[in-house]
Amino acid sequence: MGKRLLLMALMAAVQVLAAELTEAKVFEWWDDGLIAPEEANEILSLMDEGNMREACALAEIYSGEPCGDPAIPMPDSVRKFYHGHYTTKLRLDSTGRVSSHRKELELVFRRLALRLGTQELLTYRSKRGEAHFGQVSSRELHSETPLDTFWGTALSYSLGKFRLSAMLDTSKVTNIGITAGPFSKFTAQAAIWYSKGDSASTDSPSGSLTLTVPSGGITAWYQAGQSSPLVRFSFRTRNTSAFSWSTTGYIHGDSIPAPARLSASILKNSFWSTQNLTLHAKDFFDTKATVGARVTRPLHSDSISGRFSIDISGGPEIARPAIKVTCIEAASDCDQTIYQAKIASSHAFGQKAATFTGGARTRHERSGNSWQAPRLEIAAELDEIPARKSGQKNAGSRRNSYRIALVAPEASPQKKLQVRTETRIYGDFLEFALTAAFQRTETSNFHPTHAQVTAGFFF
Secondary structure, three states: OHHHHHHHHHHHHHHHHHHOOOHHHHHHHHHOOOOOHHHHHHHHHHHHHOOHHHHHHHHHHHHOOOOOOOOOOOOHHHHOOOOEEEEEEEEEOOOOOEEEEEEEEEEEEOOEEEEEEOOOEEEEEOOOEEEEEEEEOHHHHOOOOOEOOEEEEEEEEEEOOEEEEEEEEOOOEEEEEEEEOOOOOOEEEEEEEEEOOOOOOOOEEEEEEEEEEOOEEEEEEEEOOOOOOEEEEEEEOOOOOOEEEEEEEEEOOOOOOOOEOOOHHHHOEEEEEEEEEEEEEOOOOOEEEEEEEEEEEEOOOOOOEEEEEEEEEOOOOOOEEEEEEEEOOHHHOOOEEEEEEEEEEEEEEOOEEEEEEEEEEEEEEOOOOEEOOOEEEEEEEEEEOOOOOOOOOOHHHOOEEEEEEEEEOOOOOOOEEEEEEEEEEEOOOEEEEEEEEEEEEOOEEEEEEEEEEEEEEEO
């Protein structure tokens, strides 16, 4: 009985990891042609900045895969036991050149924190307020909508159920806001922006209103002279054993308020939304069914584009099958459909779990009655849950994992073969992640296609 409970716990850990958004997943979607290179770079850039919520939204609408809970290298509840850290992240292209390099050195002195590197920031926090000096981002401004990074000062102070905030940028971008709440878990935030720019489009005031509840929130932001406001909404039910639902979306006109920074895909669509609904019958072979949808409407167009998918999995840990069907474009009566099938086998021993998977994916075009050569994959993953340290309640959620996958994109390893690896290691003073992929074709030997290295040291 004890072994079975351990297996169930470790299986849950593996399933959570599988749902997390990681750089390895983004690279897989890129290599498989599921997302375009520019889309992958948008997601990776947001992940580099630590904006995992917005990265998740993009990942869902680009790939059609539910994001789940984004992977966070180290929770704040664990970081507080250290006086600082140094983190570096290198991304390499197929030529071995560095395509992205982000580094961060943070020193913590009680209420003061100094961050150097890609983002330079001095932060002071107390029980009632906080102050930031340097490169201020969406994270420091607690903004629901992604913002530009500003060189300036941001302040906030709490007075009972009210919080006052202000920001001044060196280029004379000004923000003044007030947040009220919580009132029965309800919060309202109002802000006024003024951007001093070189044209009428930027030299205009704007105002935003944000309403939040436990399940999410909605923001409306209007700048003087624009045809319509920028609206962002995001709602997610709290995870239950039987049902979960989430949606994220944007609505806007020809232009958006100057301080906002949205991805290219959102800017070119007046309506942009993704939804995911999951039903879980735990007592019926632990069966899960997920229905996903993405809906977009391009600017200056009455057409609506939609993609829909259904993913069903169930069965015992020793052999758990899953199938997924995706309608690529509903407007064309689902002329092209992607079919996926895989089976996973998991085994527990000690504080470790090993998972072996095999699967295939193909695309069918109904008008031409043609099938794409299936993409075949086999993979093995070892997942380890480290023992919790005294006082570090969430340390057990940082799991070491090792994964290797062999992929034949055109059903024949002789034509093309990819080897993908991912390693994630966490120690008392170290976190390390390595993601790499290699490819061989009929005309070339194995060569790297991409790699990313993330290393962090805590002291």
